[in-house]
Amino acid sequence: MTDWWQAADAELLAALGELQTALNTTWAQMLEVVREVESRGLAERHGYVTGADLLRGTQNISRSTAKARVRAAQDVLPARSLSGEPQPAEMPATAAAVAEGAISAEHVRAIQVTLAALPPHLERHRASLEADLAGFARTLDPDAVLKLGKRALAALDPDGPRPRDGDPTRTRFALVPRGAGFETRGWLDREAAAVLRTALSPLAAPAPAAEGVPDPRSLPERQGDALVELARRVLDTGRLPAEGGQPPHVTVTVALEVLERRLGAGLLGFGEGILAAAISAEDARRWACDAHLVPIVLGAEGAPLDIGRRSRVVSRSLRRALAHRDGGCSFPGCECPPQWTEAHHVVHWAEGGATALHNLLLLCPRHHTLIHAGEWEVSISQGFPLFHPPPWIPGGPRRNPLHRIDLIART
């Protein structure tokens, strides 16, 4: 047993990756044994109805885990014909990733679920879809792979299910008084629903567990809170059509040397008011990346050198171009839509980085903070953001295909 309390941070982080690979590899070995147990018909001989029954009854595991193992063994191991000839696996790219210990049982499940939902008229896409999902499973977590699968299916089949007789045809939304509040009623077409869900989803996520207690709200409750939060944020950030005058914006006052050397602190003000709160130099640098902030850079004497020099601020048209290119937060696996993102300079403008597409990308506040923490590197490669993880995270450089299904072809 290693004395982990004595280990350096880097050793701990490296151990996490190694152990995950070991878990994945052990699981892959388990599948081979399961397959052999299945092909010998050991279940029947020992009084069980199916192989999954035998696993559940002898290995002290749940029915769903047992079934998942049997299914995975069928799908990711090379089959054998009756004459004993090896046949390619049902899911060959997934099989290769499993054999390397690069993906987990949950990844395999996500790929299986997606392939099971492939409609018959799209059968010809099965092999490429499987290969793409298996490729991304090496760097995206299983939840993200599932979402990617849904989006890939939607992209392959944009028409989706046909409307039924009597379905509404026009998007509408009404608040009807009921009891102490209001009931919402309405109908959204698919496009309108996509817009609303995209905006709601980051706000409707379960709150992190507080003192070990997970978020007790149901999905409808979380979405209800998210809808109100959405409206509140739009009102707060002035993204509605202006009603008399400029929308409010935040001004960051910061000494040039602070931005250049990451020293000291900046001051944050709202609109015309100033000095609302002191902020760290790290935050000042991060915020100075973004379009909605007007940096006021102070020289050695504290006099403004430059108030919101246009070239440092991401213009509206550039931001639109970024939103088009990145589709939202460009960090791998992140679903945040463009309206909640900030523009990040690959080379910080204080260090001479240009305010241009080739030096900018969109990041949500969480991932913007992560990138500024400095362990991840980001570059623009083949015209799109490419993220390089620190050495202790396996899997190599990666992209976010969730907003741009077509990025699948560029990895």
Ligand SMILES: [Zn+2]
């Ligand atoms: Zn930034």
Ligand SMILES: [Zn+2]
């Ligand atoms: Zn993000």
